[in-house]
Structures are given as structure tokens and as C-alpha cells.
Amino acid sequence: MKKDSLKVAVIGGGSSYTPEIVEGFIQRYHELPVRELYLVDIEEGRHKLEITAALAKRMVEESGLPIKVVPTLNRREAIEGADFVTTQLRVGLLDARAKDESIPLKYSIIGQETTGAGGFAKALRTIPVLLDIARDIEELSPDAWMFNFTNPAGINTEAVLNHSKVKSVGLCNLPIGTQMQIGKLLGVEASKIGLEWVGLNHLNWATKILVEGEDLLPVILGKASSEKGLTMKNIPDFQWGEEFLRSMGALPCSYLRYFYMTDDMLAEELQAAKTTGSRAEVVKKLEGELFEIYKDPNLKEKPKQLEQRGGAYYSTAAVNLIDSIYNNRNDQQVVNIQNNGLLDFLPDTASIEANCIINSEGATPVQIRSEIPNQIKGLIQVVKAYESLTVEAAVSGDYGTALQALTVHPLVTSAKVAKAVLDDLLKAHKPYLPQF
Incomplete structure (x- = not known):
């Protein structure tokens, strides 16, 4: 029997993204009766938590809905009896992200928070924390669902699925963002577009783009080679070559620019480091401005400026998933799950x-109808080897496994560079890596 009152715990409740999910719960309240919304953070994030919780309370008050917003530093209190637990955390805060981005650049390799050496470092710090949260859920709320939005989402999801008993799904705003962008390109409502999505988180391709049963992939490949706008806010909009896209036979996600345009992306990062600053520095400034806006006692809705943060459609992705499981909707969404032969x-x-297909049982993968070409399979296999080795290294704290993980990554140029970067990252993040 469906519960008529839900408790949701948001781990990382002091995040600038929090107004997104609060807005989503308000908009869906009559289908999704979230009565208790616990916003959890750590002592270092107390100030931001107080600001976001105050804004969340004003948003709820403005809506007139009986949603109780509870800010807390007590994670176990929030998890106990929760129906859904979402994670949107950053171990080491933005200062750690800045190191993830800058250290690889010293060795002329990509520094990015979700892929390459930067994503690797973030995963090493994050996985032990997520597994600790999973243990709390196992003990205090074993029937709860855990939804991970924390990057690198695919690696983190693999860790939780293989090293805990928690019911877990990973999610990302990239698929829904891509759907919205394609809708604009075609002049079609996004809800009418169906994407066949193949790959890993931040390493995926649309192999079919269906509008009313017609596959418009060839049309999009023709447009995407020259159109701007088919990328995320945090990724430079370098153009795909038309011949490259047509021979690929699929639409690469925007993060694949790091793999297919490595020289351009590296040059962009090196230039930014000298001028505007790394993405972490840009986000730090943007977050400072956002939290000043959030403090306004007259603000009672999610501010438009949040879209510049790179988290657009996060709420849509997260709330869609919770809604579909709670209401047994049997609709289709793109999420991170265990492969199990797909x-x-x-x-x-x-x-x-x-x-x-999302329903009360969770997420059941839809059979892929396209023949996956070797050029896509090959890159997926190599990056998956890196991801699984990274999970193993994060759990075991084994230096050799960590070294092999970095060495196999396509964006790391040699074993010598891998070792130098690994040593620098372990030293820089020592307080957050007790397993090593």
C-alpha cells in the first residue's frame, strides 16, 4: 500500500542546487506527498545549509503546502525512516575541486571534475563517504531508495551497487538536458523526443532520436556539426566535424569532447587557468553570488541565476525518478544502473x-535496438576498465590499483605521468583519503 506521507533526506542540503529539488517537490506535491524534507550537511557547510534551508522554508510557506523543512548536521536522524535519500555532496568542497582541475594541468593533461585524473581524485574521496551513507541506510531505513547525483555519478553508483545492499540508482541531468537541447534544435516539445542512450555516465551516445516514431538522428547529425548549444554550461562549445559525426553514426554527449577534441579542450583549460580561472574558481564566484541572492528575505522562489550553475534540469531528473517509483508510473527515463547483460x-x-522503465520495483533497462559500432564499444570498454579499477582502489586503498586505473585512462598520456599525478593528488587530498 502506498504511503500518504513521505520523508526525503537530501545529503548535501547546503548545496546551491537545493532550491531546484525544493521547487520540484512543491510542483509535484499532489502526486508526491513529501511531508518531511531533511536537508543534511556537515559542520563546514553549516553556513550554506542555514541559507538554503531558510530559502526552502520561504518557498514552502509561499506555496501553502504542509512540507516540513528540517536542516540538520545529524545524518542518521535524517536517514532514519526516510523513504528516499538523495546525495549531492562534494568531499573537500570547491577547494578540492580546484586541486582536481589544476594538478593534472601541471602535466599537460585534462583537469576536469568528472573525467580523467580530476574525476578519479573526486571518486577516491567520495566513494568511502557514499558507502558510509549506504551503511546508515541499511541500518536505519533498509527499504529506502538511495539516488546518487554526486559526480562522477557512474563510478559512485557502481561502488554503491557492488559494495552495499541498498536499493540504489544513479542519475544525471545530462540526458534530460540533451533532450531539451535537441527539442530546441528541431522546434519540437522535449517530451515528444525519445533518445536511445548507450554508454556510461558522461561517456554516452544517442544512437536513435525518435520523434513520433521517426528516427531523426541523420537530421540531427547534420545540424549538430554546425549548430551551437548542444553542450552543457561547463563545457566549451567546440564544433563537431560533419564527416566525423556521420561516420560515428551516433550523437556524442558533450563530455565526449574531452576524448575527441583533447588538444582543443586542454588548450582551453590552460588558457582559462591563466585568465578567467579554472571552472572551480568560476563556480566559487558564481556560488558566492547565488548565496547572496538566496539570503534575500523577500526571495520565495528558485532564482533564474541558478541555471548558470550547470545544474539545469537536476530537479526534473531527480523528482521524475522519485515520482515514478512512488506512483509506479512505468515510464521511461535514463538512469545509471547495473549492466546485468544489457x-x-x-x-x-x-x-x-x-x-x-521506472516503476515501484525500480529501474528495468530497455533493450537496445541499435547495433553498437566498434568505435563506441572500444572507448566504453577502456573507460569502464578505468572506472572499475577506480572503485576497487577507492575501497581498498591499494596504491598499485590506483596507479593502474589512472594509467589506463585515455586522457592520461603515460604511466610516468599517471604516477606523478597520482602522487600529487594523494598528497593534496591526504585528509580525505585515509584508506591510502
Whole structure:
């Protein structure tokens, strides 16, 4: 029997993204009766938590809905009896992200928070914390669902699925963002567009783009080579070549620029480091401005400026998932799940990002109808090897495994560079890496 009152715990409640999910719960309240919304953070995030919670309370008060917003530093209190737990945390805060981005650049390799050496460092710090949260859920709320939005989402999801008993799904705003962008390109409502999504989180391709049953992939490949706008806010909009896209036979997600345009992306990062600052520094400034806006006692809604943060559609993705599980909707969404044979060239235990039917049982993958070309399979296999080794290293604290993980990554140029970067990252993040 469906509960008529839900408790949701948001781990990382002091995040600038929090007004997004609060807005989503308000808009869906009559289908999704969230009565208790616990916003959890740590002592270092207390100030931001107080600001976001105050804004959340004003938003709820303005809506007139009986949603109780509870800010807390007590994670166990928030998890106990929760129906859904979402994670949107950053271990080491933005200062750690700045190191993830700058250290690889010293060795002329990509520094990015979700892929390459930067994403690797973030995963090493994050996985032990997520597994600790999972243990709390196992003890205090074993029937709860855990939804991970924390980057690198695919690697983190694989860790939780393989090292805990928690019911867990990973999610990302990239698929829904891509759907919205394609809608604008075609002049079609996004809800009418169906994407066949193949790959891993931040390493995926649309192999079909369906509008009323017609596959418009060839049309989009023709447009995408020259159009701007098919990228995320935090990724430079370098153009795909038309011949490259047509021979690829699929639309690459915007993060694949790091793999297919490595020289351009690296040059952009090096230039930014000298001028405007790394993405972490840009986000730090943007967040400072956002929290000043959030403090306004007259602000009672999510401010428009939040879209510049790169988290657009986060609420849509998160609330859609919770709504569909609670209401047994049997609709289709793109989420991160265990492979279990869907991609026959990967281990069953690998996490993948795929189209799934979402209902009260969770996420069931939809069979992929396209033949996946070798050029896509090959890159997925190499990056998945890196991801699984990273999970193993984060759990075991084994230096050799960590070194092999970095060495196999396509964006790391040699074993010598991998070792130098690994040593620098371990030293820089020592307080957050007790397993090493």
C-alpha cells in the first residue's frame, strides 16, 4: 500500500542546487506527498545549509503546502525512516575541486571534475563517504531508495551497487538536458523526443532520436556539426566535424569532447587557468553570488541565476525518478544502473547509463535496438576498465590499483605521468583519503 506521507533526506542540503529539488517537490506535491524534507550537511557547510534551508522554508510557506523543512548536521536522524535519500555532496568542497582541475594541468593533461585524473581524485574521496551513507541506510531505513547525483555519478553508483545492499540508482541531468537541447534544435516539445542512450555516465551516445516514431538522428547529425548549444554550461562549445559525426553514426554527449577534441579542450583549460580561472574558481564566484541572492528575505522562489550553475534540469531528473517509483508510473527515463547483460561487451557488475522503465520495483533497462559500432564499444570498454579499477582502489586503498586505473585512462598520456599525478593528488587530498 502506498504511503500518504513521505520523508526525503537530501545529503548535501547546503548545496546551491537545493532550491531546484525544493521547487520540484512543491510542483509535484499532489502526486508526491513529501511531508518531511531533511536537508543534511556537515559542520563546514553549516553556513550554506542555514541559507538554503531558510530559502526552502520561504518557498514552502509561499506555496501553502504542509512540507516540513528540517536542516540538520545529524545524518542518521535524517536517514532514519526516510523513504528516499538523495546525495549531492562534494568531499573537500570547491577547494578540492580546484586541486582536481589544476594538478593534472601541471602535466599537460585534462583537469576536469568528472573525467580523467580530476574525476578519479573526486571518486577516491567520495566513494568511502557514499558507502558510509549506504551503511546508515541499511541500518536505519533498509527499504529506502538511495539516488546518487554526486559526480562522477557512474563510478559512485557502481561502488554503491557492488559494495552495499541498498536499493540504489544513479542519475544525471545530462540526458534530460540533451533532450531539451535537441527539442530546441528541431522546434519540437522535449517530451515528444525519445533518445536511445548507450554508454556510461558522461561517456554516452544517442544512437536513435525518435520523434513520433521517426528516427531523426541523420537530421540531427547534420545540424549538430554546425549548430551551437548542444553542450552543457561547463563545457566549451567546440564544433563537431560533419564527416566525423556521420561516420560515428551516433550523437556524442558533450563530455565526449574531452576524448575527441583533447588538444582543443586542454588548450582551453590552460588558457582559462591563466585568465578567467579554472571552472572551480568560476563556480566559487558564481556560488558566492547565488548565496547572496538566496539570503534575500523577500526571495520565495528558485532564482533564474541558478541555471548558470550547470545544474539545469537536476530537479526534473531527480523528482521524475522519485515520482515514478512512488506512483509506479512505468515510464521511461535514463538512469545509471547495473549492466546485468544489457551491454554484452561489459561485465554484469559494471554500472552503465541506459534507458529504463521506472516503476515501484525500480529501474528495468530497455533493450537496445541499435547495433553498437566498434568505435563506441572500444572507448566504453577502456573507460569502464578505468572506472572499475577506480572503485576497487577507492575501497581498498591499494596504491598499485590506483596507479593502474589512472594509467589506463585515455586522457592520461603515460604511466610516468599517471604516477606523478597520482602522487600529487594523494598528497593534496591526504585528509580525505585515509584508506591510502
